[in-house]
Amino acid sequence: MGNFAKVRPIGRRRDGRPIYPIKGGAPTLLEQRDAIVAQLQDPNFDGDMDELLQRADEIAAQIEQAQQRDARLRQLQALTPPGDPQPHVGGQRRQEPGMQPDDRGEPHPVTAAEAFVRSAALEAFRSNGKQGKFAVEHRAAPAGTVTTGTQPQQNTRVPGIIPQNPDFPLLVASLLDRQTSDGTTLEYMRDTSGPQSTWNKAAVVAEGADKPMSGPFTFDLITTTLKTVAHWVPITRQAADDNGQLMGYINGRLTYGLEYKMDREILTGNGTTQMQGILTTPGIGSYQQAAGDPEAVPTDPKLITLRKAKTQGELALYPPDAVVMNPLDWQDVELDTDANGQFRVITSVTDSGAPMRIWGLTVVTSVAMTAGTALLGGFRTGATLWERQGVTILMTDSHADYFTANTLVILAERRANVAVHTPAAFVRVNFARATA
Structure with missing residues (x-):
């Protein structure tokens, strides 16, 4: 038999049976998060709690890493090297005057x-x-608009x-x-x-004397x-x-x-x-x-x-x-x-x-x-x-x-x-x- 990667379940049913991702499509971080949240909220969950908590920590770390990567990407795309002649940065159109982002990549x-x-x-x-x-x-x-006549x-x-x-x-x-x-x-x-x-x-x-x-x-x-x-x-x-x-x-x-x-x-x-x-x-x-x-x-x-x-x-x-x-x-x-x-x-x-x-x-x-x-x-x-x-x-x-x-x-x-x-x-x- 050939080597196959072990497919991990993305959740479990109420009877404890595992739920596997659909063949040919990997579950997204959002799907995995929602599945784990549902299990943590299920009062009848009788599976391996330690494994569930470990999986929750893994998903939280992956989500945080994805957020940091997205923030770094937006910050890098906002930077323009001196003398850069290219009209595009990071595959996106360069910001026109008045559209400069802040230090977190958010325009303001x-x-x-x-x-x-x-x-x-x-x-x-x-x-x-x-x-x-x-x-x-x-x-x-x-x-809203407030005038001296209305308020x-x-x-x-x-x-x-x-x-x-x-x-x-x-x-x-x-x-x-x-x-x-x-x-x-x-x-x-x-x-x-x-x-x-x-x-x-x-x-x-002095003690007992009048104060000025x-x-x-x-x-x-x-x-x-x-x-x-x-x-x-x-x-x-x-x-x-x-x-x-x-x-x-x-x-x-x-x-x-x-x-x-x-x-x-x-x-x-x-x-x-x-x-x-x-x-x-x-x-x-x-x-x-x-x-x-x-x-x-x-x-x-x-x-x-x-x-x-x-x-x-x-x-x-x-x-x-x-x-x-x-x-x-x-x-x-x-x-x-x-x-x-x-x-x-x-x-x-x-x-x-x-x-x-x-x-x-x-x-x-x-x-x-x-x-x-x-x-x-x-x-x-x-x-x-x-x-x-x-x-x-x-x-x-x-x-x-x-x-x-x-x-x-x-x-x-x-x-x-x-x-x-x-x-x-x-x-x-x-x-x-x-x-x-």
Whole structure:
């Protein structure tokens, strides 16, 4: 007789007789799993329990191995080697812009542009001849559409003090703690008590003696509204069919434009028709070199002025974590040299990608900051950026005579405002010496 592989049963009947796979077809892992599950759930099973449990462990291991193999396969297919000229990866079509998978191989939108180009709304808009109007918001939100007319809005009241965490931002908005608002009205308590050193009366007391009372504490209830920041650009119907161009418009012009305007609002907004700016908030500190004889007391270099301003923030018991400067002022700091012509701040001018830092502070440069001044402070301690709406992208052909010109409109907007709840955490810096 020839050698035949032993065929293992995939299950057993109620009377204990084995069930063998159909001739010519091997049982799948799913079939084997279901058969073993049925036997484990059968209270009348009188077969070899040890063998059944061993088989259950084997099937579980095989299923887990298959899952790991599938995950590795999807992750490998998502990778593109540098310079790969092939249009396909792993036998599948390469993902177009906006379809990049995450580290587990699962596709997810990373930016507002990616969420927009992969949305079902854009696909429907294109298939409908690019007529009408639609919007896509890049932020997880509850299903359904809720308006102020269909559901009363609750004011967002900010509790407590926001903890401080280090950050390495590229924009001023990234320095702040960021939270989500549920309504259109923002209420928060602004601490107007001033520096902690003025009201903190904590002391060691003798046994039986009266304990000191700290204070006075003063708070103002600030009520404001979330502001809408928006702008739009025209785009041809042909460009709207190209995902690469569409993402370039959204990321390169619209989204960046919103962030640029947000930076200006966070710094200098008037707090009424605009967002609340930190520099326009009453109660922030200030530092400027004292007046003196210009012949006897030269003006401090800007890096020295920043160090003294940092000390002022520390004495107020609100340690600074960052400073916002005009690019011209940061240029002066980086180009400052000693008597031997050596740069004081940077050691190598070739390392342009190094993080911008001075005296342990993260540096953010912005043209929204007036040259000759700077804003130094504990940004996460002193303010919170509240956002009601993420970046929302809208597209329509219903604008002026654009329909007949084969031109569409892409609009981007977001709603947010800044709660400056601890003004004493900030120090406005003036690099010029005060006049007598």
